[in-house]
Amino acid sequence: MIHQTIVKKKTYHDSVTLMSLAGKLKKQDGVEEVIVSMATPMNKELLENVGLMTDEAREATDADLLIACRAEETVLPRILEEVEAALGAKKAGAKRGEKTSVKTFDAALEISPEANLAVISVPGEFAAREARRALENGLHVMLFSDNVSVEDERNLKTYAAENGLFVMGPDCGTAMINGTGLCFANDVKRGGIGMVAASGTGLQEVMVQVDRLGYGVSQAIGTGGRDLSSDIGGIMMRQGIDALLADETTDVLVLISKPPAKEVEQMILERVMRADKPIVLCLLDGKAPDDLPPHVTFTTTLFEAALAAVRTYEPNLSVELVSDEAKTWSNVVHRTQGTERFIRGLFCGGTLTAEALSILRGRVSPLTSNVAKRKDEKMTDVFTSTGHTLVDLGDDAFTVGKPHPMIEPALRNERILKEAADPTCGVLLLDFELGYGSHDDPVGETIETLKQAQAIAKQEGRILPIVTYICGTETDKQGYADQKRRLEQIGAYVAHSNAEAVEIACTIVKKGVEIHG
Amino acid sequence: MANWFNSTLHAINIGASTFSKDIERQGTDVVQYDWSPPAGGDIALLEALDRLNTAETDERNAEAVAKIKAAHPMLIGINHARYEIPGMHAQLILHAGPPVEWADMCGPMQGAVIGALLYEGLATTEAEARELAASGDIEFAPCHEHDAVGPMAGVISPSMPVHIIENVTDGNRAYCTVNEGLGKVLRFGAFSSEVLDRLRWIENVYMPALQKALEVSGPVDLRTLIAQALHMGDECHNRNKAATSLFLRDMMPAFLEADLDEDVRKQALAFIQKNEHYFLNLSMPAAKASLDAGHGVNGSTIVTTMARNGVDFGIRVSGLDGWFTAPANFVEGLLFPGFEPTDAAPDLGDSAITETLGIGGFAMGGAPAIVQFVGGAVEDALDYSRSMYTITEDENNTYSIPTLDFRGTPLGIDIRKVIETGILPVINTGMAHREAGVGQVGAGIVHPPLDCFTKALKAYSEEVSHV
Structure with missing residues (x-):
């Protein structure tokens, strides 16, 4: 093994590009470590930790690019070449006269004077500045970036509201405006169901479920997770409600959030109460407000929210949460020993984790999760599962210096094997996200690991049931049918909704010990 | 807002290009802004x-x-620096760039200073010139602080002829020496007798000839010459072929008409004709006169x-x-x-x-x-x-x-x-x-x-x- 660390001064590439590149290279034979990242203090620490720090790298700044690699002597030069080729490609493309990318905001406006939306995914400390400039130029903003201060968020949203503009975010992962899915979004039909959500995968799940029920979405507005806090006061949720109530193509509204701050909930409810369209209020983990008028339906799961919205069109529609197929599948799953008692949920979607927690609460015990707010449900160590455990792998603890698991699902593989080796693990509960923004083949990234996990359990005389949910539509770019088929080939169950997957997992661990006859 | 919902989406994607690719895939118009940290990522500077x-x-x-933009630079004359440049005096040497002390000057600039001291007769040998330059008796100052500019070492001493450029819109002036050509020249720090002889020829022969020609021609419109040369493949810094040709063409009748010794006339015209960077020493002060406005x-x-x-x-x-x-x-x-x-x-x-x-x-x-x-x-x-x-x-x-x-x-x-x-x-x-x-x-x-x-x-x- 040899290693090399290169500093490229004043060379900026966004972290998503860099991390997916590093991820790709790391998988090659003969490669032990590859770091391609901007020289932020955090990334420099990472470099130090893997023993690839140099004096030059120590002096590097946020605007400099770090390329570090430890690999077989014969492999290393090729890896460095591949980095150059991947990062240089854009420039070569531009030279052929394709002027699709620009270096300044003004230049972007020059090319597209009619621009009406800025999608911003720059590092948090710079994001508010970019957002402000976009707003001042009359653009709506989708702020994917996180780490934006509460003060900046409030200022941006106040300014936007005064000027009739939207600020979706910060930390907004999903939206669909005028039929275009933004950042992480599924390819869903257009229709009359309008949504405003303070959660990314929650919004994706409701959109997907609505699509599966045969209906479509008018607009899906993300607000960012903090919008309904008392600091922000639900500025964008309120604005989103008003806009959808005024929108002629929207027949029914779905509002999705974790329980808001009390006074914010009051403000939201005021609007909801006097609305002239049916409204589905989905508060995960929440309690139904008192005295809801008939045009308001309250739900606590995403699946019910989708169903309730569709009932605007088909009032008598009834869909079993747990399908017959699921019941049959869970019936043949058996346990051979007495130890495998616990659900181990390893999620890429944060809100899907929260929904699972909400469904399982009171039904299995002990139950912990890194998305839990209640003290007795919090995990003491997010890297170790005990009892029934629901882990959101999008948690900062797992993503430091790495892409989100929706972009890079392989991040979860190590944990899958760890659970498989744990004799108390009774069922693996997994989600896969398809759609724009997500990895091109999330199942492909995981399938070998799942086979390995099954082998580990088998070796120890156990059987490891795998219950999955693919949050995606038939028309998503990854190919839903193929993703599903590959999971089913290894005996995993692919649920129709996240809620169904959770129900089945619950059923399995609650079954008594059966000896397969 | 409702309008937005009824309009066509046009996005600008600031940051991760994967998002713009997915927007494009849906047939929606998107411009990718390849963002990099403003102010090099320095937050304090960004706040400033x-x-x-x-x-x-x-x-x-x-x-x-x-x-x-309104400035209109014209060549109105040529004369000794000591009579024209504000603040010029017998012990002052101007140089290119920001202020610099003798001891810190780069090789070519020290050479040019030595040449200027020899040319002015303030020293007779290189050693004497070095000693004088280091003695503190000579004052050094940037050309720019005296309404002047100079290519390379940019050294101007009191006896050197300088082109006089006036921005006729505002009346401010800028000055620059005559370009000596390529090879062993003062602006690159050469100070051999060949170099000094050429400087003296410029002072004693060329300057009076150009003065007489300018009397005939009147002020030369540098703004127009630059504008034309830019349409002929010059950028008027590293390429001055077209501009020098245009200048020579414009001045030709005046040189022919001026009351000059035949040999002087030939020498003067040949000097301009052989030096394709002649015009650099006119484009520079023209730029200076404009920017000073x-x-x-x-x-x-x-x-x-x-x-x-x-x-x-x-x-x-x-x-x-x-x-x-x-x-x-x-x-x-x-x-x-x-x-x-x-x-x-x-x-x-x-x-x-x-x-x-x-x-x-x-x-x-x-x-x-x-x-x-x-x-x-x-x-x-x-x-x-x-x-x-x-x-x-x-x-x-x-x-x-x-x-x-x-x-x-x-x-x-x-x-x-x-x-x-x-x-x-x-x-x-x-x-x-x-x-x-x-x-x-x-x-x-x-x-x-x-x-x-x-x-x-x-x-x-x-x-x-x-x-």
Whole structure:
């Protein structure tokens, strides 16, 4: 093994590009470590930790690019070449006269004077500045970036509201405006169901479920997770409600959030109460407000929210949460020993984790999760599962210096094997996200690991049931049918909704010990 | 808002390009903005920048640039520096770039100072000249602080003839010596008898001849000459072929008509004809006279000077006093045969005044003949020109670039935009040998150090926060 660390001064590439590149290279034979990242203090620490720090790298700044690699002597030069080729490609493309990318905001406006939306995914400390400039130029903003201060968020949203503009975010992962899915979004039909959500995968799940029920979405507005806090006061949720109530193509509204701050909930409810369209209020983990008028339906799961919205069109529609197929599948799953008692949920979607927690609460015990707010449900160590455990792998603890698991699902593989080796693990509960923004083949990234996990359990005389949910539509770019088929080939169950997957997992661990006859 | 829902979505994606690819895949219009951290990621600097991003600064800059655009430089005469340059005196030597002490000067500049002291008769040997220069009896000052500019070492001593350029709009003047040609010349630090003899010929023979020719021709309109030359493949810094030819063509009847000794006439015309960079010493003071018109606009962040002394790069800003300097970079480009990169001195000379006016490197897209200095492809040259519009306040409709559909040259470098984008002005320039008197070793492009702009911006921001 040899290693090399290169500093490229004043060379900026966004972290998503860099991390997916590093991820790709790391998988090659003969490669032990590859770091391609901007020289932020955090990334420099990472470099130090893997023993690839140099004096030059120590002096590097946020605007400099770090390329570090430890690999077989014969492999290393090729890896460095591949980095150059991947990062240089854009420039070569531009030279052929394709002027699709620009270096300044003004230049972007020059090319597209009619621009009406800025999608911003720059590092948090710079994001508010970019957002402000976009707003001042009359653009709506989708702020994917996180780490934006509460003060900046409030200022941006106040300014936007005064000027009739939207600020979706910060930390907004999903939206669909005028039929275009933004950042992480599924390819869903257009229709009359309008949504405003303070959660990314929650919004994706409701959109997907609505699509599966045969209906479509008018607009899906993300607000960012903090919008309904008392600091922000639900500025964008309120604005989103008003806009959808005024929108002629929207027949029914779905509002999705974790329980808001009390006074914010009051403000939201005021609007909801006097609305002239049916409204589905989905508060995960929440309690139904008192005295809801008939045009308001309250739900606590995403699946019910989708169903309730569709009932605007088909009032008598009834869909079993747990399908017959699921019941049959869970019936043949058996346990051979007495130890495998616990659900181990390893999620890429944060809100899907929260929904699972909400469904399982009171039904299995002990139950912990890194998305839990209640003290007795919090995990003491997010890297170790005990009892029934629901882990959101999008948690900062797992993503430091790495892409989100929706972009890079392989991040979860190590944990899958760890659970498989744990004799108390009774069922693996997994989600896969398809759609724009997500990895091109999330199942492909995981399938070998799942086979390995099954082998580990088998070796120890156990059987490891795998219950999955693919949050995606038939028309998503990854190919839903193929993703599903590959999971089913290894005996995993692919649920129709996240809620169904959770129900089945619950059923399995609650079954008594059966000896397969 | 409801309108937005009924309209077509047009997105600008700032950051991760995967998002724009997915938006494009859905058939929605999207422009990818390949973002990089503004101000190099320096948050304090960014805050300083935002304090200056006001409508008032915009107005001040528009005012400064309007003055620069309105300037109309003309060659009105030639005379000894001592009679023309403000503050010139017998013990004063002017040099290129920001202030520099004798001991710190680069090789070519020391050589040029030695040559000037010999030429003035203040010393008779190199050793004497060195001793005198180091004694403190000689005062050194930047050309720019005396309304003058000089290429390379840029040395001007009292007896040297200087072109007199007047901005006839405002009446301010700028001065520059006569270009000596290539090879062993004072501006590259040579001070052999051949060099000094040529300087004396310029003083005693050429200057009186040009004076007489100018009496016949009257003032020469440099603004028009530059505008025409830009349409003929010059950028008026590293290429002056067309401009020198035009100047010679315009002056020819006057030289023929002027009351001159026949031999002098031939020598004078041959001198201009053989030196294709003659016009550089007219384009530079023309740029200087124009930019000085826009200097001193209180509150303006427009750069009015970029100059190098072979050690430091210095800029001056319209609304600020003094220089903002940082160590000069080395020029990157082509070396003449027989020279190594280590032979070159750091970036040198006042000629970056042309880029400050938006010609030179800024107009490189219109000078395809010299693109071998910038990588060989015309597209590279066009890209350099195009990128300069992102750091300038305006476009100069007087000077235009044919290959960019006659778009006006990018005018008015705004330090705010330089800091915001990290895009640095591009300068076309010659490379001097680091030792005195060897001459030019190549040509290429160079950028000012970002620190000059950072320092200027910080100084500005402090001024603003004290008001």
